[in-house]
Amino acid sequence: MTEIVGRLAPSPTGALHVGHARSFLLAWWHARSRGGRVVLRIEDLDRERVKPGATDLVLRDLEWLGLDWDGPMLRQSEDEEPLRAAVAELLERGSVYPCFCTRREIALSAPHVTDGEVRYPGTCRGRFASAADGERELGRAPGLRLAVEPGELALEDGFVGPFTSDVEREVGDFQVQRRDGALAYQLAVVVHDARQGVTEVLRGRDLLSSSARQWLLQEHLGLPHPTWYHVPVVVDEGGARLAKRRGDATLVELRERRVDPRALVAWVARSSGVNAPDRIGARDALEGFRLDAVPKEDVVFGARERAALG
């Protein structure tokens, strides 16, 4: 039997909210309840979006929830070497090509949008004989995009079940390295998942659409595919997903209000099919947790739920 390795992968781009707490608890319960390990990774590669001090805050949030992890935490920003090596490998295999387009040029040329993402129309595929030629002609450095073949991928999710995705139609050739040299999120995720030996990825359903891109990168790099579990997300009374930028129901705020973390854990447990008392520690919910008992619908966290935490 292979070892089970789950992961917590917060991004320190703002305060974590109740939706993150639920996903992290589910990931932790799913791995730990089956004797698995849990590793921690800080997804801080996007320097423009990382907030100073947010990593410390995230660590405090995880500890407040009663979650622990095995081995040293990995900060993506401090482990770029393997990402650069992966880019070099993709270049060598001819899986990626240089793209000189600015964000504005792409937005103008591609009105087709999926989930707020603009589809890249393949403008630079075969456009120049070499990256140096393009740089000379346009006077700017290129990023790199994975050349995606058209067609539907049939994939499997441990929670959602089978699903299909057509990356070429949905987002087109996608970036693995930006024009400023920054490495793309999708690349970092697959390389670091492999480096940390992650065998399962449990996260919010809002990330389901990025799975196919990650699957493709894993194929190109010869990396194993972890099992995915895309779980329902937490929404407000109006059905909108909680969002960092709106400052929704943050754990910092709950801590400041002196809410007992065990009350929040109990709410998550009960909304996840665990028969739990009003207050329960993360570890105490392990025994009653089963992923297949988690309801398939999104969970509402509104004024009533907030007040009930005390």
Ligand SMILES: [Zn+2]
């Ligand atoms: Zn381009």
